[in-house]
Amino acid sequence: MSNKKTKTVKWGEEPKLGMLDALYLPAIVSGLATAVRHAVSGKPTTRQYPEVEPEIPPNYRGVHRLNRDEQGRVKCVACYMCQTACPANCIEIIAAPAPKEDPHWTDRDKYPATFTIDELRCIYCGMCEEACPVDAIELTSVYDLTGLTRKEMIFDKEKLLSVFDETVKTGKDPVRTNRGTLGPASEEAPSGRQGPPPPGRGKHG
């Protein structure tokens, strides 16, 4: 294992400067040549934003969304893992017992009564997403986040769920998580056999 690791690492060496390179003249000339080439080629490289929106890679870490489960309920189980992991302290959850009198909620014990993220304080590191045991919070590729007041940028549960609805509608699902399937904690144990055994399982574990 360690052998393989050392082989995959390539150590770079700084190239030695010759007499000509040390003069810097060739570098200046080639730089000027590039500038002149672009000036006369007639091909603009300016991005025409916002008329033309750029293609954002689907693993971009933008605005958060709170996922819904198959029944449309908030998938979050209010375990506070994201709030604990958050290095910027921008997530605030208030948990409550699930409304058991509602027939839709009988299989859930705990849910977030409120869930707020301060999008201005957030540093978009994605730790919340990593920490979530049920894949309820995700960072989407929505990047154009604007608001007129600070208060407007504190997203509550409804707003975060609406980001989910919006991104699902426009097909901008993030790629990192196993979307569409419930995490273990929000899932009712299946009646049949469970999935494949975890990797690395030996004869006696």
Added chain:
Amino acid sequence: MVKVKVNDIEVDAGPKDNCILAARKAGVEIPHYCWHESLSVVASCRMCLVEVGETKPDGTIAMGPKLVPGCQTPIKDGTVIRTDSPKVKAAQQMTLELLLLNHPLDCSICDQAGECYLQDYTYKYGKAHSRLDEPKLQRMDKYHIGDQIALFTDRCVMCTRCVRFTREISGTAELQVVARGSHEEIDVFPEEPCNNKLAGNVVDLCPVGALCSKDFLYKKRVWWLKQAESVCTGCSTGCSISIDQNENKVYRLRPRPNPEAQGHFMCDEGRFGFKYIHDERRLSTPRLSVALASGIESQRKTTSANFAPDLNFADLWPTALTKARQKIQDAIKADPSSFVAVFSPFMTVEEAYLLAKFIKGIHDKARLVLGPVPSVGVDDKYPKGPKGESPADGNVKFTIRAEKCPNRLGVEAVLKHFEGSVVRIESIAQRPNAHAWYIVGGYTSGWVTEAIDKAIGTPSLLIVQDIFPSPLSERADIVLASGSFAERDGTYVNHAGLAQSASAAVRAPGEARADGRILMELAGRTGLFNAMALRKEIGAAIPELSVLGSGDLGDQGVRLVRFAKQATAAAT
């Protein structure tokens, strides 16, 4: 003392210790679920299996052929305990795997996560994953177990600590095991919930998240709670507790094991009785009456006819305290014997000392009296008999005392030193002969009875230091908003003369201050309130409280000399 060897570490253990206690003395942890120091031994969880052997007279060690439960195995001189052999490790792994067979891995929504022995032991001694391919057994949650207790049935590991607690400590025996084998469940009889006055302890006893407190359910994850070691002020038993707070809000109280004070448990009255400290009606700013505040500029609006508008923030307390000090000095100098300071049994020893020294320092004839000592019914002793009767004297395992205040003895010791004898406010209520009063409250609820109200009347000077508004604070000249037990540093002396130190967990609401800080400044002392430094001073000044002289009272507290003599006399 017997000499035993735990994993090659020689240690002196007590003759009545089991293997778990002996190993603990050697600094070795033997994991266990069902065993608890103050409950009987059942050895049912099999988590504490260890290898035990003995040293033969010729020095050779003979290990037993099979593993034995450490909780049930007594020790003798030369006993050898091994907790790290492959055999023991395999047994621990197997036990945990079996316990986890039907345990739902819902740690993310379980309140116990973070202080769960199943999590901790699985991490330390268990396997990383399960080999179970079958579906887990699912069982209904039982919210009907008690008014304060919910049972998440499928998280239970059947250690039966809770069942044994209700049978052996509370004596009420509501909980039981129903069904057999892997269908075993904890349950109550229909319509007979577990609502005894010690019921909250089963939540602490539960090593996993099966029994949860409804009061604390989903309120806070436990890893955010910060603990402060304190003393319950609900009654004169003075249970050692830890106050769990986060962001200046107290979420729960838990008993701290202290064999000197109460043992391992506390009553529900104390456990859930702390809510008043976050009551909105609490006094949160010091106030001066209109007459006293004349000439002091203010930018705030007034909220009461009697009181001047609230003072500016910066000079709020200095103004109130300077006025108070000046008024007290004037009143005492005018007529010392008509000045009465009322001490509350909720004060700490330090606070009582500060106030008494200040008053007596002005004039020796000023009077100090003890305020009302709340008392409800008679001492409630456990375990109860089958018909709810109290146990015989020798068998008492827990007592909820009738005296509902923490520090009568401590305040009395201070009063005796400064006044010569303890005068109760009730005894002077008929003819108080007083024109100026300094009154300390701090009671958990309304304490001003009609008799006291009438006795105090409308004197020429009335200063009230309290946490809740009362008829007295409404007509007082100066109101000093003070702190509850969770906001105070200090010492409490319980019914048996055990002096325990308590530390502050939260800040007082608004601009209220802990009593010690108020009195420090009122007495014109320099520096900050420091309970330890004051204890040293008190220990030197008051012979009855000389044990406080060391300053640090430790986790378990120290007994006053008079009571320590009684305790040794009773023991011999």
